[in-house]
Amino acid sequence: MAAHLKKRVYEEFTKVVQQQQEEIATKKLRLTKPSKSAALHIDLCKATSPADALQYLLQFARKPVEAESVEGVVRILLEHYYKENDPSVRLKIASLLGLLSKTAGFSPDCIMDDAINILQNEKSHQVLAQLLDTLLAIGTKLPENQAVQMRLVDVACKHLTDTSHGVRNKCLQLLGNLGSLEKTVAKDAEGSAVRDVQKIIGDYFSDQDPRVRTAAIKAMLQLHERGLKLHQTIYNQACKLLSDDYEQVRSAAVQLIWVVSQLYPESIVPIPSSNEEIRLVDDAFGKICHMVSDGSWVVRVQAAKLLGSMEQVSSHFLEQTLDKKLMSDLRRKRTAHERAKELYSSGEFSSGRKWGDDAPKEEIDTGAVNLIESGACGAFVHGLEDEMYEVRIAAVEALCMLAQSSPSFAEKCLDFLVDMFNDEIEEVRLQSIHTMRKISNNITLREDQLDTVLAVLEDSSRDIREALHELLCCTNVSTKEGIHLALVELLKNLTKYPTDRDSIWKCLKFLGSRHPTLVLPLVPELLSTHPYFDTAEPDMDDPAYIAVLVLIFNAAKTCPTMPALFSDHTFRHYAYLRDSLSHLVPALRLPGRKLVSSALSPNITPHEDPSHQFLQQSLERVYSLQHLDPQGSQELLEFTIRDLQRLGELQSELAGVADFSATYLRCQLLLIKALQEKLWNVAAPLYLKQSDLASAAAKQIMEETYKMEFMYSGVESKQVVIIHHMRLQAKALQLIVIARTTRGVDPLFGMCEKFLQEVDFFQRCFIADLPHLQDSFVDKLLDLMPRLMTSKPAEVVKILQTMLRQSTFLHLPLPEQIHKASATIIEPAGESDNPLRFTSGLVVALDVDATLEHVQDPQSTVKVQVLYPDGQAQIIHPKPADFRNPGPGRHRLITQVYLSHTAWTEPCQVEVRLLLAYNSGSRIPKSPWIEGGEMSPQVETSIEGTIPFSKPVKVYIMPKPARR
Amino acid sequence: MPEIRVTPLGAGQDVGRSCILVSIGGKNVMLDCGMHMGFSDDRRFPDFSYITRHGRLTDFLDCVIISHFHLDHCGALPYFSEMVGYDGPIYMTQPTQAICPILLEDYRKIAVDKKGEANFFTSQMIKDCMKKAVAVHLHQTVQVDDELEIKAYYAGHVLGAAMFQIKVGSESVVYTGDYNMTPDRHLGAAWIDKCRPNLLITESTYATTIRDSKRCRERDFLKKVHETVERGGKVLIPVFALGRAQELCILLETFWERMDLKAPIYFSTGLTEKANHYYKLFIPWTNQKIRKTFVQRNMFEFKHIKAFDRAFADSPGPMVVFATPGMLHAGQSLQIFRKWAGNEKNMVIMPGYCVQGTVGHKILSGQRKLELEGRQVLEVKMQVEYMSFSAHADAKGIMQLVGQAEPENVLLVHGEAKKMEFLKQKIEQEFRISCYMPANGETVTLPTSPSIPVGISLGLLKREMAQGLLPDAKKARLLHGTLIMKDNNFRLVSSEQALKELGLAEHQLRFTCRVHLHDPRKEQETAMRVYSHLKSVLKDHCVQHLPDGSVTVESILIQAAAHSEDPGTKVLLVSWTYQDEELGSCLTSLLKKGLPQAP
Numbered sequence A: 001m002a003a004h005l006k007k008r009v010y011e012e013f014t015k016v017v018q019q020q021q022e023e024i025a026t027k028k029l030r031l032t033k034p035s036k037s038a039a040l041h042i043d044l045c046k047a048t049s050p051a052d053a054l055q056y057l058l059q060f061a062r063k064p065v066e067a068e069s070v071e072g073v074v075r076i077l078l079e080h081y082y083k084e085n086d087p088s089v090r091l092k093i094a095s096l097l098g099l100l101s102k103t104a105g106f107s108p109d110c111i112m113d114d115a116i117n118i119l120q121n122e123k124s125h126q127v128l129a130q131l132l133d134t135l136l137a138i139g140t141k142l143p144e145n146q147a148v149q150m151r152l153v154d155v156a157c158k159h160l161t162d163t164s165h166g167v168r169n170k171c172l173q174l175l176g177n178l179g180s181l182e183k184t185v186a187k188d189a190e191g192s193a194v195r196d197v198q199k200i201i202g203d204y205f206s207d208q209d210p211r212v213r214t215a216a217i218k219a220m221l222q223l224h225e226r227g228l229k230l231h232q233t234i235y236n237q238a239c240k241l242l243s244d245d246y247e248q249v250r251s252a253a254v255q256l257i258w259v260v261s262q263l264y265p266e267s268i269v270p271i272p273s274s275n276e277e278i279r280l281v282d283d284a285f286g287k288i289c290h291m292v293s294d295g296s297w298v299v300r301v302q303a304a305k306l307l308g309s310m311e312q313v314s315s316h317f318l319e320q321t322l323d324k325k326l327m328s329d330l331r332r333k334r335t336a337h338e339r340a341k342e343l344y345s346s347g348e349f350s351s352g353r354k355w356g357d358d359a360p361k362e363e364i365d366t367g368a369v370n371l372i373e374s375g376a377c378g379a380f381v382h383g384l385e386d387e388m389y390e391v392r393i394a395a396v397e398a399l400c401m402l403a404q405s406s407p408s409f410a411e412k413c414l415d416f417l418v419d420m421f422n423d424e425i426e427e428v429r430l431q432s433i434h435t436m437r438k439i440s441n442n443i444t445l446r447e448d449q450l451d452t453v454l455a456v457l458e459d460s461s462r463d464i465r466e467a468l469h470e471l472l473c474c475t476n477v478s479t480k481e482g483i484h485l486a487l488v489e490l491l492k493n494l495t496k497y498p499t500d501r502d503s504i505w506k507c508l509k510f511l512g513s514r515h516p517t518l519v520l521p522l523v524p525e526l527l528s529t530h531p532y533f534d535t536a537e538p539d540m541d542d543p544a545y546i547a548v549l550v551l552i553f554n555a556a557k558t559c560p561t562m563p564a565l566f567s568d569h570t571f572r573h574y575a576y577l578r579d580s581l582s583h584l585v586p587a588l589r590l591p592g593r594k595l596v597s598s599a600l601s602p603n604i605t606p607h608e609d610p611s612h613q614f615l616q617q618s619l620e621r622v623y624s625l626q627h628l629d630p631q632g633s634q635e636l637l638e639f640t641i642r643d644l645q646r647l648g649e650l651q652s653e654l655a656g657v658a659d660f661s662a663t664y665l666r667c668q669l670l671l672i673k674a675l676q677e678k679l680w681n682v683a684a685p686l687y688l689k690q691s692d693l694a695s696a697a698a699k700q701i702m703e704e705t706y707k708m709e710f711m712y713s714g715v716e717s718k719q720v721v722i723i724h725h726m727r728l729q730a731k732a733l734q735l736i737v738i739a740r741t742t743r744g745v746d747p748l749f750g751m752c753e754k755f756l757q758e759v760d761f762f763q764r765c766f767i768a769d770l771p772h773l774q775d776s777f778v779d780k781l782l783d784l785m786p787r788l789m790t791s792k793p794a795e796v797v798k799i800l801q802t803m804l805r806q807s808t809f810l811h812l813p814l815p816e817q818i819h820k821a822s823a824t825i826i827e828p829a830g831e832s833d834n835p836l837r838f839t840s841g842l843v844v845a846l847d848v849d850a851t852l853e854h855v856q857d858p859q860s861t862v863k864v865q866v867l868y869p870d871g872q873a874q875i876i877h878p879k880p881a882d883f884r885n886p887g888p889g890r891h892r893l894i895t896q897v898y899l900s901h902t903a904w905t906e907p908c909q910v911e912v913r914l915l916l917a918y919n920s921g922s923r924i925p926k927s928p929w930i931e932g933g934e935m936s937p938q939v940e941t942s943i944e945g946t947i948p949f950s951k952p953v954k955v956y957i958m959p960k961p962a963r964r
Numbered sequence B: 001m002p003e004i005r006v007t008p009l010g011a012g013q014d015v016g017r018s019c020i021l022v023s024i025g026g027k028n029v030m031l032d033c034g035m036h037m038g039f040s041d042d043r044r045f046p047d048f049s050y051i052t053r054h055g056r057l058t059d060f061l062d063c064v065i066i067s068h069f070h071l072d073h074c075g076a077l078p079y080f081s082e083m084v085g086y087d088g089p090i091y092m093t094q095p096t097q098a099i100c101p102i103l104l105e106d107y108r109k110i111a112v113d114k115k116g117e118a119n120f121f122t123s124q125m126i127k128d129c130m131k132k133a134v135a136v137h138l139h140q141t142v143q144v145d146d147e148l149e150i151k152a153y154y155a156g157h158v159l160g161a162a163m164f165q166i167k168v169g170s171e172s173v174v175y176t177g178d179y180n181m182t183p184d185r186h187l188g189a190a191w192i193d194k195c196r197p198n199l200l201i202t203e204s205t206y207a208t209t210i211r212d213s214k215r216c217r218e219r220d221f222l223k224k225v226h227e228t229v230e231r232g233g234k235v236l237i238p239v240f241a242l243g244r245a246q247e248l249c250i251l252l253e254t255f256w257e258r259m260d261l262k263a264p265i266y267f268s269t270g271l272t273e274k275a276n277h278y279y280k281l282f283i284p285w286t287n288q289k290i291r292k293t294f295v296q297r298n299m300f301e302f303k304h305i306k307a308f309d310r311a312f313a314d315s316p317g318p319m320v321v322f323a324t325p326g327m328l329h330a331g332q333s334l335q336i337f338r339k340w341a342g343n344e345k346n347m348v349i350m351p352g353y354c355v356q357g358t359v360g361h362k363i364l365s366g367q368r369k370l371e372l373e374g375r376q377v378l379e380v381k382m383q384v385e386y387m388s389f390s391a392h393a394d395a396k397g398i399m400q401l402v403g404q405a406e407p408e409n410v411l412l413v414h415g416e417a418k419k420m421e422f423l424k425q426k427i428e429q430e431f432r433i434s435c436y437m438p439a440n441g442e443t444v445t446l447p448t449s450p451s452i453p454v455g456i457s458l459g460l461l462k463r464e465m466a467q468g469l470l471p472d473a474k475k476a477r478l479l480h481g482t483l484i485m486k487d488n489n490f491r492l493v494s495s496e497q498a499l500k501e502l503g504l505a506e507h508q509l510r511f512t513c514r515v516h517l518h519d520p521r522k523e524q525e526t527a528m529r530v531y532s533h534l535k536s537v538l539k540d541h542c543v544q545h546l547p548d549g550s551v552t553v554e555s556i557l558i559q560a561a562a563h564s565e566d567p568g569t570k571v572l573l574v575s576w577t578y579q580d581e582e583l584g585s586c587l588t589s590l591l592k593k594g595l596p597q598a599p
Helices: A002-010 A036-046 A050-062 A067-083 A087-101 A109-121 A125-141 A146-159 A165-178 A182-187 A197-206 A210-225 A234-241 A247-263 A280-291 A297-307 A315-320 A336-345 A379-384 A389-405 A407-420 A426-438 A447-458 A462-473 A480-496 A498-514 A516-526 A543-557 A568-580 A596-623 A630-650 A652-676 A688-710 A717-741 A746-765 A767-773 A777-783 A785-790 A793-806 A928-932 A937-941 B077-085 B094-114 B123-131 B214-231 B244-259 B271-281 B288-293 B310-314 B331-340 B359-364 B395-405 B417-431 B458-467 B495-502 B523-537 B578-592
Strands: A268-270 A277-279 A822-827 A836-839 A844-853 A862-867 A873-876 A883-887 A890-899 A908-918 A945-948 A953-960 B003-010 B019-024 B027-031 B063-065 B090-093 B133-136 B141-143 B148-154 B162-168 B171-175 B199-203 B234-238 B265-267 B305-307 B319-323 B347-350 B369-371 B377-379 B383-386 B409-413 B434-436 B444-447 B454-456 B482-486 B489-493 B510-518 B543-545 B551-553 B556-562 B569-577
Touching: A036 A050, A036 A067, A050 A087, A067 A087, A067 A109, A087 A109, A087 A125, A109 A125, A109 A146, A125 A146, A125 A165, A146 A165, A165 A197, A165 A210, A197 A210, A197 A234, A210 A234, A210 A247, A234 A247, A234 A280, A247 A280, A247 A297, A268 A280, A277 A280, A280 A297, A280 A315, A297 A379, A297 A389, A315 A407, A379 A389, A379 A407, A389 A407, A389 A426, A407 A426, A407 A447, A407 B214, A426 A447, A426 A462, A447 A462, A447 A480, A447 B244, A462 A480, A462 A498, A462 A883, A480 A498, A480 A516, A480 A543, A498 A516, A498 A543, A516 A543, A543 A568, A596 A630, A596 A652, A630 A652, A652 A688, A652 A717, A688 A717, A688 A908, A688 A945, A717 A746, A717 A767, A717 A777, A717 A793, A746 A767, A746 A777, A746 A785, A746 A793, A767 A777, A777 A785, A777 A793, A785 A793, A822 A908, A836 A844, A844 A908, A862 A890, A862 A945, A873 A890, A890 A908, B003 B171, B003 B199, B019 B162, B019 B171, B027 B148, B027 B162, B063 B077, B063 B148, B077 B094, B077 B123, B090 B094, B090 B162, B094 B123, B094 B133, B094 B271, B123 B133, B199 B395, B214 B234, B214 B244, B214 B319, B214 B347, B234 B331, B244 B265, B244 B305, B244 B319, B310 B319, B310 B331, B319 B331, B347 B359, B359 B369, B359 B383, B395 B417, B409 B417, B417 B434, B454 B458, B482 B495, B489 B495, B510 B578, B523 B543, B523 B551, B523 B556, B523 B569, B523 B578, B556 B578, B569 B578
Parallel strands: A836 A953, B027 B063, B063 B090, B090 B133, B171 B199, B199 B409, B234 B319, B234 B347, B265 B305, B265 B319, B347 B383, B409 B434, B454 B489
Antiparallel strands: A268 A277, A822 A844, A844 A890, A862 A873, A862 A908, A883 A890, A908 A945, A908 A953, B003 B019, B003 B444, B019 B027, B141 B148, B148 B162, B162 B171, B369 B377, B482 B489, B510 B569, B543 B551, B551 B556, B556 B569
């Protein structure tokens, strides 16, 4: 909510209205169906009792209604409404009216008069409220029609005096959603019927019913979201509501205050009971801070969250939030944090008596102590030690946001964040670690803080440890003792949890490269070298030793004096590690050694440009293709594909683009090849074998297009059009091939119709992009569409064939950023020779740990597939909670897969791989009718197909027969 | 004039021996019944003879409420109920009811078995006393009798600690007992709704302190313990058997687990195991974390903490011992303290408040030589640390609670007079409400103006609603009706209904008035003139001319008659019911001015 509101605040107060695309009725395929309205009418007439009628209506509501028949249905419903005496049936009809008016492609202005009409005669409050809801649906459907809006606002104002809170609620909602914006108020100012919506809504801030008060505030927020600039006078009204008895009112009021404070940050407001004045945003900040100690945790969460986004607050207010002004027996006392800092800065930290001096110091003037209402004082201190972890998390998030914008605040809140690492709830610890990572460029850890941070490395939760590793990757440590401490703790962590190996190595890599000068004095100790004794050569396979080396080598990269301290075996180990763990060990300029790799690596950046140019050039070469003869073009395509693939391998940052374009070219190549087949020239029945090749090509193109559409992140709509276009061509090819190889016309009918539907669908989806597709296959196809609709299948096929051959090669515009989705399964590693034994018929849980790169929405798309040796395949949907998001574009899947099988005689391998599920239908906008009813969750989650995107891992398993 | 009277028998400008008498709406309630740690003579118990010198207490008290199980809040209970004699109900929460007898028994043992006191309550008395206890659930409204009701709120101080709202009619008092506004490792924070009581009786132990965040305190504590143990020293933590002890146990237990420490942690006295058992059971009273995770692991099932045996105190090597009682005034903690006090490697951590006169208070105030009984002098070489772990609200917390409850008056108890003074001043200044701090035996009287609820019949209300706009809080509205006082309640009904209910016949009350008009014309004509005159003046009233020659305005009848003596003068007879008094009098004054001259 906060982010959303914030977006609104910074937006211009304008509104972009997207118009529903008009459908061209002539080209639409329609199937005749029995009229909905007729059936409903009959049903309703049959109904003998209100309960019966209600049943019919409920049944009716389960099925969607097409836009064309909506009006008829509405008429029948209205007709029945007038006759109906039972309020529950009227209520249902009213709600159906609202639902129906949301149907896409139906313009509800025709039923508005009726709705307002029945509203005037309605007595039941519930039905009234529902009718107002319907009007709201109608009003939101017609955002452009000023007259309608004015009228609805009038209706709402009239019913505002209703005695039922439900009706008043809905009226306020209506006002909030439809109340005219300032622009129009000014325009109609000469008319007497101008209503100041804000004033009307504001009057209901003091309604007797808390629900109505809440609705009024919400309506006000709605006005704001719609772009109306709220008056500053609302601020005082909202402040009064902060002490309301009801939590939902207070919660909404906090939001409203926040909104006003963002609108008028620099206004000056007086402080009551004194003649001073402060900025409005500071005042609001103080008030919201006060709400952090509210009685209701809902309000506390709300307040803590909003604090995070108040960046204009003056720094002295901000810093108060961390200061509680301790006292003991009326004497000023310093916080433990202050004491720790003092000890540290005075250099006494490691002295014997550490905590002795918390004795209170100076006397406090009793008159000057202000126990409440001291504005922002200590808000975060309270928030961070709140009882509910929801509040603590919100407070940590807010701290994070504020610290990101203010380095001095970041420095101050560090102590508190570090303290949060010892929270009792894991989520909070995790959140505070992440927060710390986000603000890490603003801070440097003191040794005592580092100590607390590192203590968390022993946490038994893997997420916490990994988050901490990430944090250590980007922290600044101030002393060499700090580095040493961190290394020792990390090594301890490594022995305790060997699975953390990769993460710890990575962490040390960054730690080393960030603090070369701090590592330097530690090197002899770390490598346990001795000035004049040779020490034993450490074991090269020891992960701890590798960890130390990773730290040192990375530090040595920017510290040329360091290699002088290495002993002989260290150099050997360097060479080995540089090869085996090249991602962790950088190339070093070692004295007296010829560096093969170093010549290449430092020069990567200057080379980047030419390779990009190369990519562009080779693609341009291909796009000029249509003028070449087929033979030459095929060769050119083949060469280019090969070049691109190689380029992708060499230049990881261009891999996405190169792969993407190569795939597209491959599709084109396949299409050209298929069209070059001789089969087209010969009579149909003779070419069963070759047609195999063509149909295989069609199938492969389809697969590739799915990959292009779903496996790359950053694909924009202009690419999607081209991909779909390619797929359409493949479908046409498939149709032609089938037409030529099957006898009889009957199956063709269905296929032709299906194909034409596809074309229709394509046109509807990408109508905006059609102008870019000049001269393309689909362009021509659409020109001939009326003819195709009426032609026989054989003719259709013939037309398609010629068109396919004549169509030009479409230029694929390259997206800015494109990345291929990829996945690596870390666990199971597939190395174990010990089969996983379990009793047949029972299940065994297999831990799967994988990293996913550039996968959008992995929760719904990534599946795990298990392939048994008998060919049986199983797809497992991991839980949404199994996905972690350690960084942008990266995801981590840690889940358990349950395996089971009947008994085997000997162990055998099953394959585990990750799949990317896709559903091309997901691009179609859904109708509100479907959303309204709760009938079709499976429609959204349905999977059209899957693309394997990780290397399969083999797991040795052995289901034993059960012992009797 | 109705009033609320409050008399602290204990805890008035003092800590310990909490016992407060409240008279509200004719009901007498005793809040808490505690003992004083600092005394071992008669002064340790409240002076119950204040309530009555003769006769049984039961006749004078409607109920007793115990806020939590600490002895300074419930220690005098068996003495009060069994030895002085009280048979009425004693209300407490379920955990308090379960744990209270264990502590009382422990207290009795120390007093009788160790100190050899006679005339002390017996185990049987404790049992009998607890039979009179009635369990109260959180937020449950208990009807003590027809008028008195009590309701418990979560107070957080120890397991089962509660704040109580005592309500008679529309008057109410909230007694907080001890409470904590910051959650700790095992308990949540105190919470109360906006109940707007007439009086809030709050503890004020930390009236002049604003504490650091609990996280620093925890870290500090762990660091101190850890360092001493690493040095090979012994750590003594005197605690009340229950309450803080559990929090510190959870803290140390998790720390030991995380740091993989081996030094043993002991918990003295057998009663703890029993009490710990109750802690495991009363999970709903603990904080969010324990409530959420107890299914996987009950946090009160300690792995590292073992029972203490007396012999262990002499064994070498580092250890941590929790021992009772918390103020080092007697019992095991004092024994261990004596043994360890001589070694500077050792450490004693006082985790809470110490009452004046206890050994704890002495060593905290810096005394290094202690005089024990038998003229022995003990030199204290061990480190003495104070960690504020006691779960009382600090000054900010008290203010926060006052802000939440929005009382009309505040009364401070359970604190030192000097500190209360400061808080009192702050409360008066910042909330602009009056604040009291009576000493023991001093009575505070608060006049109240209870609002009396009057029932209104729906018909009447609807009729009034139909006449005008919605009720507006800022404007008074005039309403016609009849107030019936019957069976001790008040009802506002329409007059017709009142008549019907009371079986009375309606009396017509009519005012009549004669107005002399000088008009020589005939009666009919005069009436006609009056009619046309009124018609023109009273435009929005219904003026009719009836066939019998009379004129009506609404229900007011006007008849014209010739004067018996002077035919030139006509007498207008104006008659109206008392309901139309306003219009009637207005009409007569209008007519008295005379009719306009005929055209």
